[in-house]
Amino acid sequence: MTAPATIANALTIDVEDYFQVQAYAGAIDRADWDKIPRRVEANTDLILTALARHGTRATFFTLGWVAERHPALIRRIAAAGHELASHGYGHQLVTDLTPQQFRDDLTRAKAILEDIGGVAVAGYRAPTFSIGPRNPWAWDVLAETGHTYSSSVFPVRHDLYGAPSAPRGPYQPAACNLVEIPMTTVQWLGRNLPCAGGGYFRLLPYAAYRFGVRHLHRREGRPAIFYSHPWEFDPAQPSVPAAKWSSRFRHRVNLARMPARLDDLLADFTWDRMDRVFADVIARAAA
Template sequence: MSPIRNRAANALTVDVEDYFQVSALAPSIPRSSWDTRECRIERNLDRILELFERNGARATFFTLGWIAERYPRAIRRIVEAGHELASHGYGHQRVTDLTPWAFREDITRARRILQDLSGTVIRGYRAPSFSIGEDNLWAHDVLAETGHAYSSSIYPVHHDHYGMPDAPREPHRPLEGGILELPPATLRMGGRNLPVAGGGYFRLLPYAVSRHALRHIARVDGMPAVFYFHPWEIDPDQPRIPGIDAKTRFRHYLNLKRMAPRLERLLQDFEWDRMDRVFADQLAATPRPALTTEIARVSIA
């Protein structure tokens, strides 16, 4: 029996970072050691691109500038396969740890690298660890000033590392006249928002829970869902980091072997597309960033 698919597409997203760049592991992995670590991003991205192609899915890849500098072939493969390239900042620093000036430097550097390598305009941004909330909404102004059209950085949930539980669950503009915010999927239940957008929750809970939640969002809320995962989540053979606490170990390594098969089911049960196409109507009201001279030359060539 062929899978039952939603008519409208949901937004499929990948946060392109390697296992040693995860915020929760930062206390055990000095940033200065990144260049000495075994990098597994290329092989994992190859698997993801093959998985998407096999299931007819297109996605948005929120990519670190640090990764793009070192693996330009992977960046070009993403774009050549028909996916949207977007920014995850340069060095996976939480926005909550940056001043407005430092944040501007980080996202400007990342956007320049991604555009130069891909020959495409970078319109989207996702903050590392969803680190934009009520205390730093100024980040949306900086994103607009640096040419971004949308963000997917405010997670309307309670979490010990991030979250703005009172933020809207649907696409919105946190600042009047500002860029569009496209929140990760949540399910409204018992007066609170439950996270159902992917990541560790997707690995922890039975697949049927995610399938039910996404169908509910489509049928009852009448809006597309934004789903995310990381390349390291399909890599059960990644190096184990010593000295991390039990909660971090549980969250990071739980059910890694089950992730790829679950993703396959998810791609078969629902229609998936890029952020810029799923939310094209809402983005149409946001000024489109102009091509830089350098990008124009690459595109024409």
């Protein structure tokens, strides 16, 4: 089995602002987004600084909505050698869209990102992991719009997302020339446990995540995927009292610890861009 230290894992950032998350969808009207002071650029710059300090490259799944309003940030991401990928345009769940609406959303976001960043956009991550058994047509639309990989499935049970019966490793959905690269899980007592960052990374001790990644490396010899958001590094962000207590708790728990945890993460494991970590499986699907 490959030694854990030699496995390059995929570090990913979903670039969206705090008021755009699904947990706040019932408390913040989409029509009000442009009235709310944005914090995404400053928070993303904190992550870019940490990555530069460690000499690490990552993939930034970015909303077209954010790119339109912060073009200089998009250029900084691309200029630093990170992969620029799509998170769609307006953070709408794919399960709420028709195939044509999804196509329009993808096309709009891809055009904006490529025009501003000056690089090709090949990867996509659905907001709130909203691709799976309910909308398998989505992979065909992704392939038709020029995407070569998706990282939109989380094989766990969760109240907002999840496809627990999905494959845990990269797979090619149906006959389309695209590979789905699911979020990382580890198996324990017959269940898939999340090991991919996000809220679980903030809620649980850092040692639990480190153990999970090392377990994956030792038992399965394959890379992990880590994801986070710029707002997770911003304990000073405004509270949203109209949101449910559980949503507020999950959104804000341990935000102040994230900068130090990111430094630990970057020091403990080897990280790179999604398109490089999974280059072989992406190329096989496209062939």
